[in-house]
Amino acid sequence: MVTKRDEMEPVTDLVIIGGGPAGLYAAFYAGLRDIRVTVLEAQEELGGKLNFYPEKFVWDVGALPPTKGHIIRQNLIEQATTFDATLYTDAKVTRIKQEDNQFYVEDKKGRVHPCHAVLFAIGGGIVSPKKLKIPVHDDVKRNIHYSFPNQEMIRRKNVLVSGGGDAAVDYANECLKFAEKVTIIYRGSALKAHEASAKLFQRNGGMLIFESEIQEIQKGETCAMSLVLNNKRKVEVDHLIVQHGHDRDSTFLESLDFPFKKEEEFYLFCEEPTKTNIEGIFAAGDIQFSKGKLYLLAGVFQEAANSINQIKQYLEPESNSYGMVSSHNHKFDKKNEELIKGKDY
Known part of the structure; x- marks a missing residue:
């Protein structure tokens, strides 16, 4: 066993490694699909690359007016917690083991997070300013x-x-x-x-x-x-x-005992978008490479949602291949009432 029983966290459906845009939006979308999620972020703050340009305007997200990076970051964090996802910062993952179709993800503090699936959303690796x-x-x-x-x-x-x-x-x-x-x-x-x-x-x-x-x-x-x-x-x-400049720690993937297919010796190659060659392990965001990939923030959201839909079918093969849209989803009924209360739409 990978650890002592008293160090084991409760079993969850999915562990998302990385708390940048891909990981945060995936945590939100997982809630839409009734997937219990734990997010592990190596840095002390969530947000990934958005923390590199907090005061710069982002123009290329559909229907979003020019918005500063730190505002997008804060909105993504709030969105990720909509369905009570568990989020850890300063929780660099040190190893992943698989036993009997269950994964055990261990972070640097010795906590082990048992789960049924893993989503890599680690961008270009753990990037820190020099x-x-x-x-x-x-x-x-x-x-x-x-x-x-x-x-x-x-x-x-x-x-x-x-x-x-x-x-x-x-x-x-x-x-x-x-x-x-x-x-x-x-x-x-x-x-x-x-x-x-x-x-x-x-x-x-x-x-x-x-x-x-x-x-x-x-x-x-x-x-x-x-x-x-x-x-x-x-x-x-x-x-x-x-x-x-920045230092990039890319040793994590190299240390794992999984024979991942890679692109350019680092990025996880997915024959079908977000599905790695290891059953039960998925990828979204910059770490994922597949044909036709779009290297934009808007593309990250597409991949995050797609990965969650794939994970849902992996966990429950009889489930629908996509989730119900938010405009007709009863999960939002109470939240919608709170938003329109006292307002004239």
């Missing part, structure tokens, strides 16, 4: 950001962006809309970002510091922090945005 490994004064840590901060936080402030790639320059251009002064610091002699983005930054008044790296961050005198550079120069700023 963080500074230098001395930082405790009082200024809250002013260091690894994703785009709330725009009101940087309004009329002095902001420095560390990095020279597309993400760094994109963030810097966005900062120019709100901040009083924006500077890019880069260790190279020229930016690596697209030429058009780099020219836009300079044309709009952005400042550049080349062939320099931050070696220490102290408490500032005129601004929140004082950055000590490798040439002993000091630069004072209110906020620091770090864009040094």
